[in-house]
Amino acid sequence: xxxxxxxxxxxxxxxxxxxxxxxxxxxxxxxxxxxxxxxxxxxxxxxxxxxxxxxxxxxxxxxxxxxxxxxxxxxxxxxxxxxxxxxxxxxxxxxxxxxxxxxxxxxxxxxxxxxxxxxxxxxxxxxxxxxxxxxxxxxxxxxxxxxxxxxxxxxxxxxxxxxxxxxxxxxxxxxxxxxxxxxxxxxxxxxxxxxxxxxxxxxxxxxxxxxxxxxxxxxxxxxxxxxxxxxxxxxxxxxxxxxxxxxxxxxxxxxxxxxxxxxxxxxxxxxxxxxxxxxxxxxxxxxxxxxxxxxxxxxxxxxxxxxxxxxxxxxxxxxxxxxxxxxxxxxxxxxxxxxxxxxxxxxxxxxxxxxxxxxxxxxxxxxxxxxxxxxxxxxxxxxxxxxxxxxxxxxxxxxxxxxx
Amino acid sequence: xxxxxxxxxxxxxxxxxxxxxxxxxxxxxxxxxxxxxxxxxxxxxxxxxxxxxxxxxxxxxxxxxxxxxxxxxxxxxxxxxxxxxxxxxxxxxxxxxxxxxxxxxxxxxxxxxxxxxxxxxxxxxxxxxxxxxxxxxxxxxxxxxxxxxxxxxxxxxxxxxxxxxxxxxxxxxxxxxxxxxxxxx
Numbered sequence: 001x002x003x004x005x006x007x008x009x010x011x012x013x014x015x016x017x018x019x020x021x022x023x024x025x026x027x028x029x030x031x032x033x034x035x036x037x038x039x040x041x042x043x044x045x046x047x048x049x050x051x052x053x054x055x056x057x058x059x060x061x062x063x064x065x066x067x068x069x070x071x072x073x074x075x076x077x078x079x080x081x082x083x084x085x086x087x088x089x090x091x092x093x094x095x096x097x098x099x100x101x102x103x104x105x106x107x108x109x110x111x112x113x114x115x116x117x118x119x120x121x122x123x124x125x126x127x128x129x130x131x132x133x134x135x136x137x138x139x140x141x142x143x144x145x146x147x148x149x150x151x152x153x154x155x156x157x158x159x160x161x162x163x164x165x166x167x168x169x170x171x172x173x174x175x176x177x178x179x180x181x182x183x184x185x186x187x188x189x190x191x192x193x194x195x196x197x198x199x200x201x202x203x204x205x206x207x208x209x210x211x212x213x214x215x216x217x218x219x220x221x222x223x224x225x226x227x228x229x230x231x232x233x234x235x236x237x238x239x240x241x242x243x244x245x246x247x248x249x250x251x252x253x254x255x256x257x258x259x260x261x262x263x264x265x266x267x268x269x270x271x272x273x274x275x276x277x278x279x280x281x282x283x284x285x286x287x288x289x290x291x292x293x294x295x296x297x298x299x300x301x302x303x304x305x306x307x308x309x310x311x312x313x314x315x316x317x318x319x320x321x322x323x324x325x326x327x328x329x330x331x332x333x334x335x336x337x338x339x340x341x342x343x344x345x346x347x348x349x350x351x352x353x354x355x356x357x358x359x360x361x362x363x364x365x366x367x368x369x370x371x372x373x374x375x376x377x378x379x380x381x382x383x384x385x386x387x388x389x390x391x392x393x394x395x396x397x398x399x400x401x402x403x404x
Numbered sequence: 405x406x407x408x409x410x411x412x413x414x415x416x417x418x419x420x421x422x423x424x425x426x427x428x429x430x431x432x433x434x435x436x437x438x439x440x441x442x443x444x445x446x447x448x449x450x451x452x453x454x455x456x457x458x459x460x461x462x463x464x465x466x467x468x469x470x471x472x473x474x475x476x477x478x479x480x481x482x483x484x485x486x487x488x489x490x491x492x493x494x495x496x497x498x499x500x501x502x503x504x505x506x507x508x509x510x511x512x513x514x515x516x517x518x519x520x521x522x523x524x525x526x527x528x529x530x531x532x533x534x535x536x537x538x539x540x541x542x543x544x545x546x547x548x549x550x551x552x553x554x555x556x557x558x559x560x561x562x563x564x565x566x567x568x569x570x571x572x573x574x575x576x577x578x579x580x581x582x583x584x585x586x587x588x589x
Binding site: 156157158159160161162163251252253254255256258259260262263264266267271272274276316321322323324325326380 | 412413414415416417418420421424425453454455456481496500502503504505526528529530531570572573574575
C-alpha cells in the first residue's frame with residue numbers, strides 16, 4: 001500500500017481530476033470527484049438545494065460541492081445581458097463533489113469516504129503529451145486598448161460609471177501539466193486564494209489574493225482589495241503603508257470599493273450589522289503589497305444562498321462601480337468572453353457555509369489554448385499606456401512560469 | 405414608511421440601512437414602483453445612481469407628481485434630479501469627486517442645520533449644479549469649503565431636501581444626524 005506522500009505524488013502525476021485550494025495553513029487537495037454538475041441559470045436553484053440536502057455528514061473535513069461560477073453566469077443571475085462575444089464554448093459554471101480530501105500542512109492528512117481510495121487503478125502516470133509555446137498573442141493592441149480607455153474615460157466624466165476595469169487576454173497554443181505549473185506558481189507567488197482545477201479536458205490555475213465571501217453560520221465576511229504596490233529593493237512594509245496612506249488616487253479608489261462592498265452586504269444582512277472590521281491595512285506578498293479592508297455582517301434570517309451569490313457576484317472590486325451600469329458598459333465594449341475571469345471559485349458546504357474568491361490572475365487551459373486574463377482600472381489622470389503596462393505586470397507571474 | 409427609489413446604484417443599500425434607523429424602508433427599482441407602498445410612505449427618497457437626471461424620465465415625472473404631496477429627499481443623482489426639475493442645469497465639473505472626503509459648510513439659508521457649522525462628508529459625483537442658480541423656493545444650504553460646489557438644498561414650503569454628498573458613505577461623519585434632521589423637518 002502507498003503511504004500518504006507516495007499516494008499524493010502518484011495522484012499528482014496521474015491525470016485524475018483534482019482540485020487544490022490554498023487554506024490558512026497549507027493546501028487542501030480534493031479528489032475522487034463523484035458528481036460533476038454543469039450549472040446554468042436554469043438549474044442553479046436545484047443544485048443549491050441538492051448541496052444543502054445531502055443527508056449524512058460522512059466526511060468530517062469536507063462535505064459539499066467545490067467549483068466555480070464564471071463571469072457570464074454571475075451576470076445572468078442579476079439580469080445583466082451579454083451581447084454576442086467571441087467565446088470558446090467553455091462551460092459557464094462547474095461544481096464537483098469530492099469524496100477524498102487531503103490536507104497538506106506540515107504533515108499530510110487524508111480523509112476519504114471511499115474505503116480503498118489508495119488502490120485505484122486510475123492512479124497511474126499520465127500519458128498525455130504536454131507542450132507549450134513561449135510566445136503569447138494579446139487580444140488588445142495598445143491602440144485598441146487606448147481606444148477603449150478613452151471611451152471609458154468619457155463615460156466617467158459623464159458620470160455613467162465611477163470606475164471601470166478593462167480585461168486583457170494573453171493566449172498561446174499549449175497543453176500544460178497543470179499540477180506542475182501550479183506548484184511552480186505557488187513557489188513564485190502563493191496568494192491566499194490560489195487554486196487549481198484539473199479535469200479531463202481543461203485546467204484552471206489562479207493566484208487570486210482576494211476573498212469575496214466567507215460565510216460561517218450567519219456571519220459573512222468580505223475582504224476587498226483595491227490598491228497594489230509593486231515590491232522593489234526600495235520598498236518595505238512600512239514604506240508601503242505610508243505610500244497607500246498618502247496616495248490620493250489609491251485612497252479614492254479604495255473608498256469607493258469599501259462603500260460598494262458595504263452596499264452589497266447590506267442587501268443580504270440585518271440592518272445595522274454591516275461593519276468595517278479592519279480598515280485599509282496592507283498585506284504583503286512575494287512580489288507586491290495590497291491595500292485591503294475587512295467588512296463583516298450578520299445575514300438576515302430570510303437570506304438564501306442564491307441571494308448571497310446574486311448580491312456579491314461578480315465581485316465589485318474587479319468590475320468597477322456602480323456595478324450594474326458598469327457591467328453593461330463592459331459587456332458592450334469587450335469583444336472577448338471573460339470566461340472564468342472575474343467569476344468566483346470556492347465551495348458550498350452541505351451545512352450552508354461558503355467560501356468564494358474572485359478569480360483573477362488566472363489561466364484557463366482548454367482545447368489546447370492557454371488563456372491568461374488580467375484587468376486594470378480606468379482612472380482619470382492615468383494614461384492608457386501606463387494601465388496597459390500595469391496589465392502586463394499583473395500577467396507576468398503567470399507568463400513567467402512558461403519560461404522557468 | 406420610507407420609500408427608497410433605487411437608480412441601480414451600488415450605494416443604495418447603505419442608504420437603506422441608514423434610513424432603517426428611523427422607520428421601515430421599502431426599496432424598489434425606479435422602473436418598478438409599487439404604488440400601494442408609495443401611498444403608505446411619508447418620505448420618498450431618490451437614490452444616487454449613474455448618469456444624469458435626464459436619463460430617468462420615470463423618476464422625473466414621479467418627482468413632479470409627488471412634489472408638495474410627500475416629503476422628498478434626493479441623494480447625489482437624486483439631489484441633481486430635484487434641481488433639474490426646478491430649472492437647474494446639471495453640468496460636468498472640472499475635478500471629479502469619486503470616493504472623495506470633503507469639508508462642507510452650512511450656510512445662513514439653512515433652517516435645519518446650525519449656521520456656519522460644518523460636516524465631513526463622502527462624495528461620488530462627476531456632475532454638479534451649474535451656478536448661479538435662483539429659485540424662490542429652493543435654497544442652497546451647504547457648500548464644499550474648497551470648491552464652493554452646492555452640497556445641500558432645502559425647500560421648506562414643499563418639504564423637499566437634497567444632499568449632493570452621500571450621508572450613507574463611511575467617509576461621512578454624523579450621517580445619522582443628517583438624516584435625523586430631515587426626518588424631523
